[in-house]
Amino acid sequence: MTLDQIKEAANYIKSKGVDQPQYGIVLGTGLGNLVTKIEKIFEIDYADIPHFPVSTVESHHGKLIYGLIEGKKVLAMQGRFHFYEGYTMQQITFPIRVMKLLEVERLLISNAAGTVNPDFKKGTLMLIDDHINMLPANPLTGKNLDDLGPRFPDMSQPYDSKMNGELERIAKDLGITLHKGVYTPVAGPNLETRAEYRFLRTIGSDAVGMSTVPEVIVANHMGLPCVAISVLTDECDPDNLHPVSIAEILEIAGKAEKDLTKLYVELIKRG
Numbered sequence: 001m002t003l004d005q006i007k008e009a010a011n012y013i014k015s016k017g018v019d020q021p022q023y024g025i026v027l028g029t030g031l032g033n034l035v036t037k038i039e040k041i042f043e044i045d046y047a048d049i050p051h052f053p054v055s056t057v058e059s060h061h062g063k064l065i066y067g068l069i070e071g072k073k074v075l076a077m078q079g080r081f082h083f084y085e086g087y088t089m090q091q092i093t094f095p096i097r098v099m100k101l102l103e104v105e106r107l108l109i110s111n112a113a114g115t116v117n118p119d120f121k122k123g124t125l126m127l128i129d130d131h132i133n134m135l136p137a138n139p140l141t142g143k144n145l146d147d148l149g150p151r152f153p154d155m156s157q158p159y160d161s162k163m164n165g166e167l168e169r170i171a172k173d174l175g176i177t178l179h180k181g182v183y184t185p186v187a188g189p190n191l192e193t194r195a196e197y198r199f200l201r202t203i204g205s206d207a208v209g210m211s212t213v214p215e216v217i218v219a220n221h222m223g224l225p226c227v228a229i230s231v232l233t234d235e236c237d238p239d240n241l242h243p244v245s246i247a248e249i250l251e252i253a254g255k256a257e258k259d260l261t262k263l264y265v266e267l268i269k270r271g
């Protein structure tokens with residue numbers, strides 16, 4: 001992906017009327033509830049945007065939603081891209097780079113994840129405080145786009161500490177359980193073996209998923225403050241592991257995302 005392609009996509013979106021959205025939003029699979037809180041101004045199909053990747057699994061959802069939450073301008077991605085679907089890391093992160101050129105100021109991300117921390121129960125939320133990247137490729141591989149950021153971006157504080165603090169205060173105020181921990185993305189699409197869950201816990205992970213970190217890496221590269229929350233959908237206890245039910249994961253995601261929506265709407269309101 002070249003800078004010209006990113007600019008072309010951003011210019012197209014601007015030409016449709018997207019005007020300096022304050023918040024960019026990327027929602028995890030099955031976590032679309034926040035979109036219903038947007039007072040929609042208009043939407044743009046991914047397929048119409050030059051160079052934009054097009055969703056495979058959620059083709060009917062592949063669009064950018066532009067509108068207002070609590071009076072603030074937001075641009076939300078309905079349908080995100082995963083490595084296991086066959087996209088390159090450059091494709092997965094292309095929309096985030098476009099958001100930066102659209103002058104998005106803050107990026108809010110969510111995902112569904114398994115918990116490997118025995119103290120974190122399924123159905124609760126985890127604020128991602130740090131990560132261990134176990135994806136087999138990196139979006140910054142190749143010639144550096146110097147106009148966007150440095151060759152060797154710092155990752156000492158990948159999740160914005162100010163917004164993380166605000167989210168913790170909001171969770172307290174609203175009586176929502178919000179754990180804080182380390183997220184590890186793997187390639188997928190298979191779930192993990194018992195030995196892999198044990199390994200993930202041993203190396204310091206609290207949750208495991210298949211997304212988010214590529215977007216966080218490019219956001220950090222460009223100096224775009226970001227936060228991410230995991231909806232913990234299944235308990236990955238290697239000594240007591242049951243076959244995972246995707247139906248149950250989706251059901252739990254659907255219930256827990258109400259709290260996720262409240263946290264992000266309140267963050268936007270106070271921000």
Ligand code: HPA
Pocket residue numbers: 112113114115191192208209210233234236249
């Ligand atoms: N592993 C990987 N990704 C996931 C899981 C898991 O256990 N649960 C939800 N997403």
